Every structure is written in C-alpha cells, then in structure tokens.
Amino acid sequence: xxxxxxxxxxxxxxxxxxxxxxxxxxxxxxxxxxxTSIFMVRHTTSFIGWxxxxxxxxxxxxxxxxxxxxxxxxxxxxxxxxxxxxxFFTKGTPVFSLGIITxxxxxxxxxxxxxxxxxxxxxxxxxxxLTTKPMELADGLERLFSPLTRFGFPAHELAxxxxxxxxxxxxLLDETDRIMKAQLARGxxxxxxxxWKRLKAFLPVLIPLFIIVFQRAEDLSTAMxxxxxxxxxxxxxxxxxxxxxxxxxxxxxxxxxxALLLIADRTLLP
Amino acid sequence: MPSHTVCELRDVSFTYPGAAAExxxxxxxxxxxxxxxxxxxxxVALLGSNGSGKSTLAKHMNALLVPTQGDCxxxxxxxxxxxxxxxIRNAVAMVFQNPENQIVGTTVEExxxxxxxxxxxPPGDIARRVNDALAATxxxxxxxxxxxxxxxxxxxxxxxAGALALDSSCLVLDEPTAMLDPQGRAQxxxxxxxxxxxxxxxxxxxHRLEEIIHCDRAIVxxxxxVAWEGAVPELFQSTEALREWGIFIPPLAALWKDLHARGITxxxxxxxxxxxxxxxxx
Ligand SMILES: Nc1ncnc2c1ncn2[C@@H]1O[C@H](COP(=O)(O)OP(=O)(O)O)[C@@H](O)[C@H]1O
Ligand SMILES: [Mg+2]
Numbered sequence: 412x413x414x415x416x417x418x419x420x421x422x423x424x425x426x427x428x429x430x431x432x433x434x435x436x437x438x439x440x441x442x443x444x445x446x447t448s449i450f451m452v453r454h455t456t457s458f459i460g461w462x463x464x465x466x467x468x469x470x471x472x473x474x475x476x477x478x479x480x481x482x483x484x485x486x487x488x489x490x491x492x493x494x495x496x497x498x499f500f501t502k503g504t505p506v507f508s509l510g511i512i513t514x515x516x517x518x519x520x521x522x523x524x525x526x527x528x529x530x531x532x533x534x535x536x537x538x539x540x541l542t543t544k545p546m547e548l549a550d551g552l553e554r555l556f557s558p559l560t561r562f563g564f565p566a567h568e569l570a571x572x573x574x575x576x577x578x579x580x581x582x583l584l585d586e587t588d589r590i591m592k593a594q595l596a597r598g599x600x601x602x603x604x605x606x607w608k609r610l611k612a613f614l615p616v617l618i619p620l621f622i623i624v625f626q627r628a629e630d631l632s633t634a635m636x637x638x639x640x641x642x643x644x645x646x647x648x649x650x651x652x653x654x655x656x657x658x659x660x661x662x663x664x665x666x667x668x669x670a671l672l673l674i675a676d677r678t679l680l681p
Numbered sequence: 682m683p684s685h686t687v688c689e690l691r692d693v694s695f696t697y698p699g700a701a702a703e704x705x706x707x708x709x710x711x712x713x714x715x716x717x718x719x720x721x722x723x724x725v726a727l728l729g730s731n732g733s734g735k736s737t738l739a740k741h742m743n744a745l746l747v748p749t750q751g752d753c754x755x756x757x758x759x760x761x762x763x764x765x766x767x768x769i770r771n772a773v774a775m776v777f778q779n780p781e782n783q784i785v786g787t788t789v790e791e792x793x794x795x796x797x798x799x800x801x802x803p804p805g806d807i808a809r810r811v812n813d814a815l816a817a818t819x820x821x822x823x824x825x826x827x828x829x830x831x832x833x834x835x836x837x838x839x840x841x842a843g844a845l846a847l848d849s850s851c852l853v854l855d856e857p858t859a860m861l862d863p864q865g866r867a868q869x870x871x872x873x874x875x876x877x878x879x880x881x882x883x884x885x886x887x888h889r890l891e892e893i894i895h896c897d898r899a900i901v902x903x904x905x906x907v908a909w910e911g912a913v914p915e916l917f918q919s920t921e922a923l924r925e926w927g928i929f930i931p932p933l934a935a936l937w938k939d940l941h942a943r944g945i946t947x948x949x950x951x952x953x954x955x956x957x958x959x960x961x962x963x
Pocket of ligand 1: 738
C-alpha cells in the first residue's frame with residue numbers, strides 16, 4: 412500500500428485538445444478573468460450559468476469530467492466547513508431547530524453560496540495545471556513577469572524554482588513513502604493516537620527527508636552547472652511561446668461570456 | 682591524424698574546503714599529485730574503490746572543481762580561468778552517479794533540451810540535438826513521458842541523453858551503471874560502445890572490472906593518487922594488486938587468470954563470456 416497515493420494534484424494530463432494548445436499566457440489570463448468574475452457573483456442561482464460554462468470548458472479540454480471534479484476533492488472539506496459555519500451562525504427566518512441550533516433560510520443560502528464559490532474557483536483554476544505542462548506554465552509566468560526584471564524582480568529564477576519544485580514533487584513523495592515504511596517497520600504509528608502523537612510520529616520522517624532534500628539540491632545545482640546552466644541570460648527555448656490568433660479569440664470569447672454571466676447576475680436576478 | 686589531448690592534469694592536488702573542520706586531524710587531500718592526460722577518441726576507464734577520489738577527479742574535467750594545486754588543462758584551456766569555463770563545459774559533458782539528481786525537466790523531451798537551451802541555440806538546432814540524443818539512447822518512444830514514470834534504467838539513459846545533447850566532444854560518466862540491473866547495464870555499455878565508434882572521447886568511472894573490457898586504457902586511483910595506468914588486458918593480470926586496491930575481480934577474469942597460471946591459454950586476453958565459452962567448448 413502506498414500512503415501518499417490518495418494525494419491528488421491538479422497535475423498535467425496530456426491530450427490534443429484546443430485548450431492544451433493555447434499559449435500558457437492566454438490560459439493564465441483566462442483563469443485570472445474567471446477568478447475575478449466569480450468573486451463578483453452575487454446570486455447563488457447564477458452558479459447554474461457558471462456550471463454550464465464549466466461543462467463547456469471541460470468538453471473543449473477533452474478531459475473526463477470525473478477527473479476535473481476529482482481535483483476539487485481536497486477543497487470539498489474546506490467548502491463544507493465554511494458552509495456549516497454559515498448554516499449555524501447566520502440569523503434570519505428559521506427553517507427548523509435542533510436544540511440550541513437554529514437553521515435559517517438565509518444561513519442555508521449563504522452556505523450554498525460560499526461553498527459553490529469556493530468550488531468553482533478551484534475547478535476553474537485546476538484547468539490551468541490540468542491542461543498546461545509545468546514547464547510551459549513556468550515559461551508563461553516568466554514571460555508575463557519579465558517586464559518587472561528591470562526593477563530587480565527575479566522572473567526567470569522563480570520560474571526555474573517552480574519547474575524544479577514540480578519536477579521533484581513525485582520524487583519526494585516516493586521518498587517520504589519509503590521513509591514512512593521504514594519507520595513503520597520499526598513500530599511507528601502514523602494513524603493512531605492523538606493529533607500530537609501523530610505529529611510526533613512524523614518527526615522521524617521529516618528529518619531524514621530534509622537531509623535528502625538538501626543533498627539532492629546540492630547535487631542538482633552541480634548537475635545544472637555541468638549542463639551549461641548560467642541563469643536566464645542567453646538561454647533559448649526549444650518551444651518558444653507564440654501568441655496566435657486562437658489565443659486572442661479564446662481570451663476575448665471567455666471575457667465576453669463571463670461579462671454576460673455577470674450582467675445576468677446583476678440585472679436578471681432579484 | 683595527430684592525436685590531440687582532450688584533458689591534461691599536471692600535478693593536480695585538491696582538498697575539499699569544508700574538510701578542515703574536524704578538530705586536530707590532519708586533512709587528507711581528496712586528490713594529490715595527479716598527472717595524467719586523455720587523448721582524443723580514447724575510451725579511458727577510471728577505477729578505484731569508494732572514496733578513492735574518482736568523482737572528485739571527474740569534476741575537475743569540466744571545471745566543477747578547480748585544483749588547489751597544479752593545473753588542469755582541457756582542450757588547451759586552464760579550468761582555473763573563469764573566462765574559459767563556459768567553453769570547457771561545452772566541450773566536456775558529464776553524467777553523474779544518481780540520475781534522479783541531474784534530471785531538471787519534467788518530461789523526457791524537456792530535460793534533454795535543457796543543456797542545448799542553456800547553450801543558447803536556435804529552436805531548430807535544439808530540436809535536432811534532442812532527436813539525435815533520444816535516438817542514440819533508445820528513448821524516442823518515451824519522448825513525452827513525465828520523468829516520474831520512467832524506470833531506473835530509463836532515467837539513467839535520460840541522464841546520458843541530456844549530456845549527449847550538449848554535443849560535446851568528450852563525455853565523462855561517473856558510475857553510470859551503479860543504479861542499473863545487469864540488463865540495463867548491458868544496454869548502457871552498448872550505447873557507450875556505439876559513441877566510442879563514432880569518435881567521442883569517453884571517460885567512464887566504475888569499480889566494476891567487467892565493464893572496462895572495451896576500454897582502451899585504465900587508470901586506477903588509490904587514496905587520491907594514480908596507483909596504476911596502462912592497457913586493460915595488463916590490468917587483469919595483476920590480481921593481487923587489484924585486491925589490494927579494493928577492486929572486485931569478476932569471476933570470468935579470475936578464471937582466465939587461473940587458467941593462464943596453469944599454462945592453459947585459450948585466449949590472449951580476458952574475453953567476454955561468449956568468447957570464453959567458445960574457446961573452452963569449441
Ligand atoms: N563535498 C565534499 N566535502 C568534503 N569531502 C568530500 C566531499 N566529497 C568527497 N569528499 C571526500 O573526498 C574523498 C574522495 O571522494 P570521491 O571523489 O567522492 O570518491 P569516489 O568517487 O571515488 O568514491 C573522500 O574521502 C570523500 O570523503
Ligand atoms: Mg563517486
């Protein structure tokens with residue numbers, strides 16, 4: 412059994428879809444448009460429209476809906492938690508009471524609203540990592556932030572750090588798994604006892620992990636030097652980013668749709 | 682064609698800067714008084730037990746470390762001169778022991794492209810280098826695969842592909858077979874033999890004698906000094922010395938040596954397994 416298998420990230424899923432082929436800068440811009448728009452939504456019923464948009468985007472991405480929904484699973488708990496706070500602490504017209512707890516109509520509405528908003532934020536944001544190779548994403552961010560390098564902003568360095576972090580996540584998960592198994596074999600328990608006990612059981616996992624990480628970092632920097640890495644200066648790319656007409660169309664189209672959804676939210680709904 | 686010198690070490694000594702910390706103890710240099718040269722097109726094996734200084738020596742060949750004493754000259758350029766370092770790194774590529782710690786890209790293609798991208802080549806040239814390197818290492822089908830899906834042997838071959846993509850004239854490999862099973866080891870050695878035929882200068886570091894059968898020359902390091910240098914067949918004869926140097930003698934070589942000592946000489950030098958079988962049971 413692998414302990415960390417159930418940790419799912421919004422990791423890249425290869426496919427030949429139109430969304431996969433968009434410029435990463437376009438996709439980053441689209442996600443920003445989506446996230447700000449979702450924050451501006453006022454009515455719970457509006458999320459029906461956003462749900463339809465999500466289905467359209469999913470079908471364009473040619474990813475199974477199941478996979479997209481799965482990436483939102485980790486935030487489901489967070490969504491339920493915030494929702495329950497709203498259910499119990501919003502005053503208004505009572506619907507029913509259980510002892511001292513009174514559930515109100517306003518409370519239910521607020522709970523549904525915040526939970527849905529959080530879910531849609533995560534679902535739309537996950538398309539970025541699901542359809543964009545990490546390296547492309549780093550490239551896109553590097554290019555978007557490159558105007559700031561004049562003011563000393565380390566755009567290339569941050570992009571490289573991000574790439575390396577993404578490259579090593581699976582490796583370090585494997586490593587953690589290995590160390591945990593070694594500790595288990597020596598009688599450690601990670602799933603029994605109080606929270607404090609469990610945290611304490613984790614310490615002997617973290618220490619070797621840190622040592623391994625530092626050793627890896629040192630080896631990797633040596634290897635990068637040997638592979639002629641001298642920072643971002645003078646570095647070229649095998650697949651340079653190219654902004655195509657399709658990117659302009661996608662960004663404009665999406666902006667138009669979100670604008671319409673927002674207008675509907677403000678005008679059509681009470 | 683005159684044979685040019687790829688790399689020349691003149692009385693090189695090296696001490697790790699951090700090593701002095703141990704209180705009172707005398708610091709033993711990792712390398713001391715090493716003089717050797719590697720010629721164009723040669724395949725040199727660098728042997729030695731653990732901690733004998735093989736990796737330290739390898740890192741001198743592309744200026745990852747510079748001598749504390751003496752000179753290391755690569756293609757006529759001193760590694761101590763910082764202005765030469767980029768040119769030296771373009772000329773001598775390196776494959777390290779642990780493939781996991783030298784793969785930078787998240788997919789096979791991206792990682793192979795990392796070196797030529799750093800060299801600032803135009804996109805078309807990078808693509809060509811990547812194609813050639815992946816073809817040479819048999820990774821063409823894995824081109825788009827994420828690195829974490831590769832097997833140990835494939836990762837090792839990817840590390841070699843990344844170094845090949847630099848298109849250097851010399852390749853230094855630090856125990857490239859350490860993490861491989863016998864089959865992966867054989868595959869990698871076949872790749873190296875092919876590169877050697879293509880005229881690339883190779884320096885392969887190992888502590889396995891059976892891997893150096895195809896090498897032209899062997900250098901044995903013992904505690905940071907050159908203990909022996911010469912042709913590979915001669916090395917196989919000196920069984921006692923090898924044992925003393927902490928180098929494991931493969932059974933086939935030991936058998937050949939024993940047969941030799943009893944006057945049974947089916948073959949002039951240590952053969953490969955099929956050759957030996959053929960010679961003994963014709
Ligand atoms: N980064 C380092 N700092 C200090 N000492 C080191 C370092 N790397 C290696 N050494 C020491 O240098 C000697 C040679 O090591 P190395 O070149 O790695 O040997 P080999 O590759 O033959 O196993 C060893 O005694 C080792 O302990
Ligand atoms: Mg070593």
